[in-house]
Amino acid sequence: xxxxxxxxxxxxxxxxxxxxxxxxxxxxxxxxxxxxxxxxxxxxxxxxxxxxxxxxxxxxxxxxxxxxxx
Numbered sequence: 464x465x466x467x468x469x470x471x472x473x474x475x476x477x478x479x480x481x482x483x484x485x486x487x488x489x490x491x492x493x494x495x496x497x498x499x500x501x502x503x504x505x506x507x508x509x510x511x512x513x514x515x516x517x518x519x520x521x522x523x524x525x526x527x528x529x530x531x532x533x
Contacts, residue, residue: 475524 480486502521504510510518 474481474488477486481488502518504514504518
């Protein structure tokens, strides 16, 4: 089985690779796997502007999905 690979990745993560034809999206019964994701950080630590922007980037697009799956 050398050279074979399998991975579960967010569709957002591989959007460009799919568009370029470098990866294939498989239609598998029982997919997608839906789960909860959390963004955490120490409450005593102030986030840098870059970290704040990254947190916003992660959370805002997920809010409509969270409401749809609730």
